[in-house]
Amino acid sequence: MFWRARTTSGKAICLSDQFPGIKVEEVMRGQVAFVGLPPVDLGTGEIDWTANPHGNRSWALNLHALRWMGRLVGAYEQSGERVCLERAADITAQWLRANPRDGAGVSPWAWAEHAVALRAPALVCLSEHVHTRPLWDSLAEHGQVLANPALYREGHNHGLDQDIALLVVACRLGRARWRDLAVRRMTASAELAIDAQGVLHEQAPRYGLYVHRRLGVALRAIRESGTEPPERLLARRRALETYVAHATQPDGRLVPIGDSPADTRADGFPHSGPTVRVFDGGYVFGRTAWNDPDSAYYSIRFGPGRRLHGHEDHLGITYSARGRRILVETGFHSYERTGYVTWTRSPEAHNVPIPTAGTFHPGTPTHLLSSAITPSRQSFDLADEAYGVRRTRRVLINHGPDWMAIHDTVASGTLRSTFHLDPSLKLLSRGEGAVVLGDDGGFHVTLLHFPGEGEAIRPGLVSTGYLRTAENVTVLSPEAQSVLTVIVPHNG
Numbered sequence: 001m002f003w004r005a006r007t008t009s010g011k012a013i014c015l016s017d018q019f020p021g022i023k024v025e026e027v028m029r030g031q032v033a034f035v036g037l038p039p040v041d042l043g044t045g046e047i048d049w050t051a052n053p054h055g056n057r058s059w060a061l062n063l064h065a066l067r068w069m070g071r072l073v074g075a076y077e078q079s080g081e082r083v084c085l086e087r088a089a090d091i092t093a094q095w096l097r098a099n100p101r102d103g104a105g106v107s108p109w110a111w112a113e114h115a116v117a118l119r120a121p122a123l124v125c126l127s128e129h130v131h132t133r134p135l136w137d138s139l140a141e142h143g144q145v146l147a148n149p150a151l152y153r154e155g156h157n158h159g160l161d162q163d164i165a166l167l168v169v170a171c172r173l174g175r176a177r178w179r180d181l182a183v184r185r186m187t188a189s190a191e192l193a194i195d196a197q198g199v200l201h202e203q204a205p206r207y208g209l210y211v212h213r214r215l216g217v218a219l220r221a222i223r224e225s226g227t228e229p230p231e232r233l234l235a236r237r238r239a240l241e242t243y244v245a246h247a248t249q250p251d252g253r254l255v256p257i258g259d260s261p262a263d264t265r266a267d268g269f270p271h272s273g274p275t276v277r278v279f280d281g282g283y284v285f286g287r288t289a290w291n292d293p294d295s296a297y298y299s300i301r302f303g304p305g306r307r308l309h310g311h312e313d314h315l316g317i318t319y320s321a322r323g324r325r326i327l328v329e330t331g332f333h334s335y336e337r338t339g340y341v342t343w344t345r346s347p348e349a350h351n352v353p354i355p356t357a358g359t360f361h362p363g364t365p366t367h368l369l370s371s372a373i374t375p376s377r378q379s380f381d382l383a384d385e386a387y388g389v390r391r392t393r394r395v396l397i398n399h400g401p402d403w404m405a406i407h408d409t410v411a412s413g414t415l416r417s418t419f420h421l422d423p424s425l426k427l428l429s430r431g432e433g434a435v436v437l438g439d440d441g442g443f444h445v446t447l448l449h450f451p452g453e454g455e456a457i458r459p460g461l462v463s464t465g466y467l468r469t470a471e472n473v474t475v476l477s478p479e480a481q482s483v484l485t486v487i488v489p490h491n492g
Contacts, residue, residue, distance in 0.1 A: 010174040012128035013167075013224045015121050016074030018217050019067040024075045027068060028087055034062035036466060047091070049098045050107045057335050064107065064115040066095060070122030073129065089130045092123065096134045101141065114158045116145050120165035124172050143169040147178055152185065155192035156308065157202065157211050163189065164218050171225050179225060186218055190236040198239035199281030203310025204258030205247035206332070209266050212240050245271040246285040249325075250295040255285075255318055256331040256463070257299060259309035263465040276373050282314075284371075286378055288399045294323035296402045300395055302382050305363030306345075314366035315382055315393045316350040321402040321489040324443050325422040327351050328472070331463035344463060347386075353408035353417045356479060358387035376400055389413065404487045408477075417477040417485055419447065420460055423470035427457060435475050438492055447475055448486040454478035 026032070026039060033039040035058045042051070052060045062068070072088035075081065099110040109115055120142040127135055145151060146166040153159035163186040170178030193211065194200055200208040215237045222229045247255050248266045256262040276286040282303020288295045297320040301313045311329075319327040330349035333341050343349055347360060366384035369392075376399050383392040390411040397404050408417045425437040425445060433452025438444040449455050460474035477483045 010171050011224070012124055012172050013221050014073070014077075014125040014128060015164075015168070015217055015221065016070050016077070016125050019070045019074070019122065020062075022068050022071045024072065024084065027072060028083065032063070032068055034059045034068075047094050047098070049095065049110065050105070057337075060107065060109045061112065061115055061118075064095075064099070064109045064112070065118035066092065066122045067118055070125050073122070073125045076129070085129055088126055089132075092126055092130075092135065093132070096138055101145075111145070113145075113151050113153060114161065116142055117158060117161035117165045120146065121168050124168045127172060139169055139173060143173060143175065143178055147181060154185070154189050155201065156189075157193075157207055157214065159189050160186065160193075160211060160214050160218065164214065164221055167218070167221050167225060183222060183227075183230065187230045187233045190215070190233055194236040194240050195281050196239060197279050197281065198236075198241065198243035199279045199283065200240065200243065201281065201304075202258075202308040203282070203306065204260045204308075204332075205244060205254045205266075206258070206260035206264050207309050208240055208244045208247065209254060209264065212237060212244060215240070241269050242271075242277075243279065243283075245269040246277045246279075247283070247299070249297050249320060250287060250293050250323065255297075255299045256329045257283075257301065257313065257316075257318075258311050259332045259335075261465050262328070262331045262463060275375075276378055278368070278371060278373075282366075284368075284380055286397060288402075296321040296397075296399055298397055298404065300380055300382070301350075302366040302368045302384075305365050307363075311345045311350065312347045312360075312362060312386075313350040313352065314364070314384060314386065315352045315391070317395060317404075317406065318351070319404055319487065322443065324439070324445075324489065325424070326445050326487060326489060328420055328422045328462055330420055330460070332466075333463040333469065334467050340461070348418060349420075351417075351419050353391055353393060353410070353415045353483070355387040355389060355391060355410050355413055355415045357413045358389050360387055361385075391415065402489055406485045406487070407482070408485075409482045412481075414479045414481050415483065416456075416479050417483050419475045419477075419485070419487075420462060421445075421473045421475065423462060423464070423472040425473060427473050430455070430457060433478075437473060442492045444490050444492045446488045446490065448488065449477050450484040450486075451478050451480050 030042050030044040031039045037054050040053050069088045069091045072084045076085040099106050146162050163182045167182035219229045252265050254260050254264045254266050278284050284300040287297045299318045301316045330344050364386040369381040371380045379396045381394045392409045394407040424439045428436045428438050433449045435447040456476040458474045460472045461469050462472045464470045
């Protein structure tokens with residue numbers, strides 16, 4: 001059954017504990033479940049690698065990444081159950097036969113650059129126990145693809161996964177040049193992707209968390225390869241921790257900015273020092289206290305134009321007080337190509353001022369003009385010309401008592417400010433420029449508008465997690481050249 005490679009081989013750095021969890025008994029009987037979707041029966045015979053029964057891009061990627069196969073290898077190493085190893089070997093042999101690179105009828109996900117990066121470490125794990133010519137040849141082919149500069153995603157989380165994969169393949173095949181290339185690229189890419197303050201340029205805190213975790217895997221792989229990680233790489237990972245900590249709301253979940261699901265937790269990140277932090281990469285994060293679930297919390301977006309996993313959310317605000325979410329992002333739903341997903345990235349899906357005339361110019365930067373920060377009160381002035389006319393926003397946040405004031409202006413014409421309220425808040429009353437909402441626990445919030453007539457209240461839909469939504473209330477301010485909105489949380 002097995003073939004011993006004559007080519008020089010080295011250490012198999014197996015990171016199987018980093019693969020997503022599976023239910024071993026399900027996979028053994030031919031079922032797989034990815035990205036929270038219902039299990040799919042692939043059968044125990046020949047697998048259809050072109051299948052995508054849920055019509056979901058992430059599901060198809062996970063099928064071809066074979067990390068579920070890698071978990072079977074880990075299960076074998078823990079239990080000694082050889083049937084797990086034999087099943088892993090059979091799945092891989094099937095994949096290799098059915099998915100030649102550039103082969104006719106092969107799924108486009110088979111050799112997508114991220115699938116290659118995620119699959120290669122699983123193949124390395126298998127290669128420690130299974131020695132066949134097709135597997136060894138495929139490792140070499142994966143290494144060639146991973147080392148190809150034309151396919152490399154520098155400064156991107158996919159690039160980091162490519163570097164990790166190239167490193168472990170290089171060590172397994174005894175390719176010192178590939179190993180050194182992986183570490184050099186990893187370091188340079190981290191310095192491109194993460195600024196000195198720790199902001200990840202992919203514009204979504206969830207990806208800051210992902211890159212931090214993957215850098216941890218990378219550091220482990222570098223050490224297992226017999227060397228020490230470069231200090232420059234360690235420094236960027238430490239800086240990233242600061243960004244993630246400040247982007248974590250008092251309830252332990254990341255603020256859902258950009259492609260960040262609203263239910264993503266980021267527990268355990270070290271934090272100390274100032275409770276308000278301005279990051280030059282385009283974020284203000286503020287809270288009244290660390291380690292207090294009832295702390296007030298807010299975020300404000302500015303900075304470079306949209307890129308990668310960012311949304312058109314400049315001037316956007318989120319706000320919580322007394323442990324309750326008030327202003328929320330419409331958020332991240334999925335990577336599917338639907339009208340709703342496209343809309344979630346638009347300005348209208350965020351808490352921003354929108355001029356009633358003019359054309360929106362995607363990717364326009366927003367400037368933080370000034371800021372004043374004291375323990376009990378903070379203010380920030382921002383401006384851009386995203387609609388071809390100057391729009392400005394001044395945000396004033398007060399603590400003890402908690403309230404927020406937002407003053408929006410446009411140089412000519414009029415605007416309306418959009419506010420998306422948390423799904424827990426239901427409309428209680430409106431009139432004379434005041435909108436009152438509340439939850440079942442007696443928490444209320446009042447939105448006061450000046451001018452005081454002409455606001456609109458609409459049903460909305462926000463993303464509460466991957467492929468999940470909830471109905472909410474969206475409030476549009478009166479239409480005017482200058483609009484002041486005061487948000488006051490209080491008990492009923």
